Amino acid sequence: MSALEIPSQSFEVSDVDEPGFACTIKMYQQNSPATITMPLIRGMAYATFEFVSATPLISTIHSMLTVNERVSGNITEKRFEIVLNDNQTWLLYAIDSNIILNFYENQLVGIEPVTNVLHLAKKQAEASASAVLDAQVEVYPVGCQLQANVTRFQGSYIFNWQLKSDLSKTLLHFAFPHHRQILSPVCCQITNVRAMSASKGLMIGYLANTWILTENSLSTMDFLAPRSPTPQYKDLIVAELKKDLVIATNLTVSDYYFTGKEFHKYALLCLLAEYYRETVELDRCIRILQAGFEVLITEKNTKSLRYNAPWFGLVSSVGLGRSNVFPAGILQSPFFNKDAPKYLNYGGAVIGHEITHGFDDSGRQFDKDGNRISWWTPETIDRFIERKTCIVNQYSRYVVAQINRTLNGNQTQGENIADNGGIKESFYAYKKWAGAQENVDKKLPGLTKYSAEQMFFINYGQIWCSKMTDANVLNRILTGVHSPGEFRGGALELELAFINTNANALGISIKINPNALALLALELINA
Structure with missing residues (x-):
């Protein structure tokens, strides 16, 4: 979600509340009145975007099949139903008034700047649940005030949601599993609206402007670190420690919150056992913790919980996937055809492209397990920046003749690196x-003068063939992370590779500017 007037997507963060429930992000562009303000509240049922004098620009990595059952054109509505090719349908609401969006080439683009509030939510499987989303869309949260009262083993908490827009409506908000255990049924009305949190599992929508939660089993331990336990209580504490270790526990349950509490409890018991030098109890406690983590880390847990390195903790397996997927939609011509010669299929270079993303300016910041750590040496980083700069400069010199506009090589660097690396990897493969x-691949009728290697590059050179309007080309240059199709993979690199496979012998004339050669292109030719 962005706007045509905000190509650089500059952000500022404000209104971060003390409990950590909410913050506000504003997207803006220097010297422009256009802004998009996004209140971010834990558990909000709709992603909210407050547009001011900004033209909506909505895109997705998936393919938009239909919008309100249309496949293209201008659509005027307050509610847009967007069907994607991954079996998901999303609902886009304009809560103040109708807006006009143009549906073209997998994007929804406004035809004029708007001052309006847009909400985005995933359509529910049950029609009655989607009806709840429709009915409650006109009110949304912008913050939360928390009141807490704790006396011995009991704690009560009041969440006063700060609301905006139509205050005659009741707020629809998601409750996490640990909320539902202690949420008062008096204050809140449960609905059949559902969603899945990557880290906390199933979320259920409740209707209420104020939440009341009560816990009746808080710890009454009279000391906390760094203050040491009073010596006179040693025997009592050790006795209770041994009792706690005897009580059976389940460290592989599916609830993120309460499983975390169990691990925390055993971590404290380990510290106490170590403090009092109770070696038998310490060994027993550590073994319990190790056994629990072993099941989660090795993903042998039969429930939905596991340990995830990027999240640095326990997450719901249901809400967070791990595998790279190549959808069936791309496993067809010109990228792939089971009956085509191998040089054409390898020339699709899709897998090589995705692999290279693991080593672009974003992917290099994560190790093989998904941990965000710097695992390259300083020398490697310096060499990468040198090569990256060359790629940025190369693409920044390309001019789209259709509108006489140069590309933004910095904005598209990640995809350009993946294109260049992908074609190299696929060619070597x-x-x-x-x-x-x-018996190497047979030649195709009418193309016998080309070698298999040349056909590889010919196929890669034509997979991104496209025709776009001037407005769409400009939009791609201003907002896209991919270069326009005619520049995918780097025109010079492909020209040089073609020459390297004896294109000159065929009488093909290719003009090359030696000063514009990217280092990656030189490596391919010299390999």
């Missing part, structure tokens, strides 16, 4: 495959 075959 094809050469390795062809070298191990007795």
